[in-house]
Structures are given as structure tokens and as C-alpha cells.
Amino acid sequence: MAWTWFHRLASPPHLYAFAARATPWLGWPATLLILGGLYGGLVLAPPDYQQGDDFRIIYVHAPSAWMSLMVYVTMASAAAIALIWRMKVAHAVAASCAPIGASFTLAALVTGSLWGRKMWGTYWEWDPRLTSELILLFLYIGYMALRSAIEELQRADRASALLAIVGVVNVPIIHYSVIWWNSLHQAPSVMKLAKPAMPASMLAPLLMMLAGFTLLFGALLLVRVRAEVLRRERSAGWIRAALAG
Amino acid sequence: MSTFFYMGGYAAFVWPSYALTLAIVLLNVLWARRALARARVEARRRLASQAGAP
Amino acid sequence: MNVNTPALEAAWLVFARDLRLALRKPGQCVQPLAFFAIVTTLFPLAISPELSRLREIASGVLWVGALLAALLALEFLFRDDAQDGTLEQYALSGQSLTWLVFAKTAAHWSLTGVPLALMAPFAGAALGVRYDAMPWLIAPIALGTLVLSLIGSIGAALTLGVKRGGVLLTLLTLPLAMPVLIFGAQATDLAIRGASFAAPLYLLCAMAVLAVTLAPLAAAAAVRMSLE
Numbered sequence: 001m002a003w004t005w006f007h008r009l010a011s012p013p014h015l016y017a018f019a020a021r022a023t024p025w026l027g028w029p030a031t032l033l034i035l036g037g038l039y040g041g042l043v044l045a046p047p048d049y050q051q052g053d054d055f056r057i058i059y060v061h062a063p064s065a066w067m068s069l070m071v072y073v074t075m076a077s078a079a080a081i082a083l084i085w086r087m088k089v090a091h092a093v094a095a096s097c098a099p100i101g102a103s104f105t106l107a108a109l110v111t112g113s114l115w116g117r118k119m120w121g122t123y124w125e126w127d128p129r130l131t132s133e134l135i136l137l138f139l140y141i142g143y144m145a146l147r148s149a150i151e152e153l154q155r156a157d158r159a160s161a162l163l164a165i166v167g168v169v170n171v172p173i174i175h176y177s178v179i180w181w182n183s184l185h186q187a188p189s190v191m192k193l194a195k196p197a198m199p200a201s202m203l204a205p206l207l208m209m210l211a212g213f214t215l216l217f218g219a220l221l222l223v224r225v226r227a228e229v230l231r232r233e234r235s236a237g238w239i240r241a242a243l244a245g
Numbered sequence: 246m247s248t249f250f251y252m253g254g255y256a257a258f259v260w261p262s263y264a265l266t267l268a269i270v271l272l273n274v275l276w277a278r279r280a281l282a283r284a285r286v287e288a289r290r291r292l293a294s295q296a297g298a299p
Numbered sequence: 300m301n302v303n304t305p306a307l308e309a310a311w312l313v314f315a316r317d318l319r320l321a322l323r324k325p326g327q328c329v330q331p332l333a334f335f336a337i338v339t340t341l342f343p344l345a346i347s348p349e350l351s352r353l354r355e356i357a358s359g360v361l362w363v364g365a366l367l368a369a370l371l372a373l374e375f376l377f378r379d380d381a382q383d384g385t386l387e388q389y390a391l392s393g394q395s396l397t398w399l400v401f402a403k404t405a406a407h408w409s410l411t412g413v414p415l416a417l418m419a420p421f422a423g424a425a426l427g428v429r430y431d432a433m434p435w436l437i438a439p440i441a442l443g444t445l446v447l448s449l450i451g452s453i454g455a456a457l458t459l460g461v462k463r464g465g466v467l468l469t470l471l472t473l474p475l476a477m478p479v480l481i482f483g484a485q486a487t488d489l490a491i492r493g494a495s496f497a498a499p500l501y502l503l504c505a506m507a508v509l510a511v512t513l514a515p516l517a518a519a520a521a522v523r524m525s526l527e
Contacts, residue, residue: 034270042263043249053253060266100273107269111262118258138474145470149461158524159457163471166453166517170475173506177478184485216270223277227284239288 010087012229013238019222019229026219033212040205048202057115059205063213064108065129068136069171071101071217075143076168079161089225091157092232094164095147096224100217102140108133128182132175139167153232302393309394310402317406320379331368331411332418338364339422350427357426358488361440362480364422365415369444370472372411373451374465376403377522381459387526400522401515404452412444419487428491435490442503443483449514450475456521479506 008014041059048055075097082090112130113123124130143160150156198206233239252259304312321328342360343353353360380386380403389399419440420433428436454471458464482499489496 038263047253052255054255054258056252056255056259057262060262064266064269099276103269103273107266110265114258114262118255135474135477138470142467142471142474145467146457149458149463149467155524155527159521162453162517162521162524163457166475169513170478173478174474177481181481181485216273220273220277223281227277227280230281230284230288233288240292243285243289243292 010089012089012233013242015089015092016226016229016238016242019226023219023222026215026222030212030215030219033208033215037205037208037212040201040208045202045205046199051118054115054118057111059209061108061111061115062206063209064104064111065133066210067104067213067217068101068108068133070214071097071104072136072140072164072171073168074217074221075101076164079164083158083161083165088157088232089229091161092225092228093221094161095157095228096221098140098144098147100220100224102137102144104213105133105137105140109137126182128179131182132178135174135178136171139171143167304394306395306398309392310398313389313399313402314406317403318409321406321410328410331372332414334371335364335368335415335418335422338367339425343426352427354427354491357423357428358484358491360426361419361423361436361487362443362484365412365419365440365444366447366473366476366480368415369411369447370451370469372407373448373455373472374468376407376452376455377459377525378455381525386522390523390526396519396522397515400452400456400519401511404448404515404518407452408445408448412448413441415444416441423487423491429493432491432493435496436487439483439486439490439496439500439503442500442507443479446479446503446506446510447472447476449510449518450479452518453514453521456518456525459522459525479503482506 009018037059041056045056047053075094078090078093078097081087082094109130112127112133116125116127116130117123120127143163146163147156147160150159230239230242250256250260339360342356346352346356377386380389390396392399416437419436420428423436424430424433451468451472454468454475457471458468461467482502486496486499486503489499
């Protein structure tokens, strides 16, 4: 039974209608969670005994970093589904992911750099996590550049899908090799970008922010998917009705 | 209130971080909505030209 | 070569053809090597003529130079064959395109990566690498350029016929090649210091095995996409 629902989503008009209906159900809870997380993180959570108020950057850095990776995996999964099962709407999903993921990767890099400034004394230290994020940004940029360089939409879809899949296979390899490289050349960093063991008052806002950002991604994705589906549809039939709505 | 803004001396790092991230969130929302609006306009245009063509 | 030719023989035919065609234009074959030599010369000019200082960065300079030189030639991996229709014939021949693409990539590596690896000891010597360390530079760079040729073949296939494809190719290939750079540079650096570089070399070998098995599949798929 669940599969019929899933297969129906592969049809552009159904996906469009579903996306239109579902967006507020993701968008408003996302807003509430993010606002709540902000309040909890900035006001309610006590300062860290080691980093003071500086650690509060985690409430924007961790969700951004989480987004950057989750969005890439989503993009690559959609790409794989598109190529393997030849679902054209999956190409629309993959295309929609890229700008969202790239912008949050940038956010993760800048917030990570600002957070590290106090620990390192400089804005950039080739920290393994941030270096991996930087390479991830290059992967996103390459994906978007390939898409825009190929004029024919169908070929652009398929080529960028392949690139996304090749990229996702590389992400763990890149991550591991950057950690290894960093451990060789630098003393163990005092910087705790990893989630330390946190009391509930610190952890709760973080979880709220993570959940809020995830739902936000869902909402943004659905809006963009609608745009991409419209771009790809030739047959006028259902579009007329959809645009009237 | 001023202690809140002072952020224990880290104000110069904390507030820009929050500002940038929230700016990116808002930009994403606006960007996505603009993409949809543009796609709707183009689809309407395509429909009109298809209807107009013999 | 037709549908009945065994895959290995067909691959060998393509490999030999690519080599023969390339060697007819020796000027073009030398270009990546000249580029490598020039880039290697830039660093002492830009930094310092002191060999002791250069030795510190020799590994990095050699790798960046080799990477960029190999990338230069990658743009032409499929271009000529795509333009005169040979690539389409390969795709339609009934032969496994994966094997043929692998053969072309192997030819590219033989023409760029291998000569670069053989040049590396001499470039290294110019950067202060001691004589007893010089031969040890060959293996890591040979392996690294092999992986780069394989990863780059995917990018070359994806960007076939795209305007300014060369820059895009570099943008696509380099992030994926960074692990190669990390382990390869570590291997040559240890070699220059006279230490054992087995660990990063094994990792390079592992990457090479992964690339040899998977990259031609992806590249062949990309070629088919570009030909449609």
C-alpha cells in the first residue's frame, strides 16, 4: 500500500500537488523549532565552563554542518534513484538540493572559522573538519557548474547525477584522508568542534536546531522541486490546472 | 541586557555567526520562492505560446 | 574490431591505437612534461634557491606540478575521438565500453603519468632531494597519476563537448583527487627524508585498485550520456 503512494509521487502532477500541500506542514514547525532553539541556545543554556559564551556558535554551526552533509547525501540518493529507476522527478529533487546544500556549507565554514578564531588565534587552521567542509563546498560548486555548463536539460540532469554519485562515494574517503593528514602535521587540536558531553539544558536547544533545520530543508526542497518539475514538464494538461491553483 | 549582547567578550564572534546563518536561512527561503515564481511565469508563457501555435 | 573480438584484445587495440596516434605528434606529448618542468622551476624562483629550504616543500611542489600537468592533457582524452565519430563507433561496436574507456585511460596515463613519474626524480633533485632518495619518488607519483587519470576520465567524459570544458574538468576532478594528493605527498615526503613510506604507498595502492575497478564503469556511463 505504501508503495503505491511512493510510485504516485514519481508522477510530476502528483508530486507538485503533494509538495504544495506539504510545505506548510514542514515550514511552520521548522520555524517554531528554530526560534525555540535560538532562545534556548542564546538565553537559557548556561555558558560553557571552558569556552564561555563562545560555544553558543555550536547552535548555528552544527546544524549548518549537518545540513551540508545531509543535503549532499540526499542529492546523491535522488541522483541514484533517477539513474537506476529512471524517475525524472528524482532529477528535479537532486537539482533542488544543490543550492541549499552549498549555502549551508558556506555557513558551516564561516561559523566554524569564527568559532575557531578564539581557540586558534587565527581565522583558519586547516582543521580536518573544516578542510573537509571546504572540499565539500568545491564538490557542490562543481555539481552546479556542470549543470549550468550543459545546455540540454536531460543531459545536464544525467551528467550531474553521475557526478553526485561519484562525489558521495568520495566523501568518506576525503574525510578520512583529511583527518589522517591533519593528525600527521598538527598537534591534537584543543578545539572541540565535536559535540561534547552536554547537560540537557545545552543539548536540548541543539537538538531543536538540528530538527528545525532538517524540517526547513524539507520545506525548501519542496518549494524548489515544484519549480524544477514545472521546468521539466512539456505536456500542458496538468500544468494549466496547477497554475490556476 | 547588555551582558547578553556582550556574550562574555565573544560578541564579535557569536553575533556575526548567528547573523550570517540566519541570513542564509532567509536567503534560502526567498531564493526558493523566487525560483518557484519564475518557473510559474515561464510555464504560463510556454502554455500561452503552445495555445497560440496552430 | 567487431562484436566477436574478445574484450581484452579490443582493449589492447584501442590502447595501441591511442599510443600510436599520440606519438605521431611528439610535440603534443611533450607539453605536459614541459609544463611540469616549468612549474617546478617557478617555486625556487618564487621562494628561495636554498636547497635545504626547497627540500622541505619538494614533495608538495612535485605533486602539485604533476597533478596540474596530468590534468592539462586530460581534456583531450576523449575529444578527438568524439569529434571524428570514433567514440560513437566504440559505443555502438557491441564491445564493452568500460574496457575501451579503460584502455584509453591507460594510454593517457602511459603518455603523461609514467613520463612524469620518471621525470620526478630529476625535478626532485633540482629541489634538493638527495641522490639516494631520488628513485623512490617514481612509484608514488606513478600510482597517483594513475588514479588521477582514472578519476579525470570520468570528468573528461562528463564535460565532453562543453564549452570551456577544460576549466570545468579541473574543477570537477581536483576535489575528488585530494586524497590522492594527501597520501601521495606524504609518501614522497617520507621518501625524501629517507624514512619508510610503505603505509601511504599501500593506501595509494588501495585507491588505485578502487579507481581501476570503478572509474572506467562511471566513465563509460558518462561517455554514453555525452553521446546521446
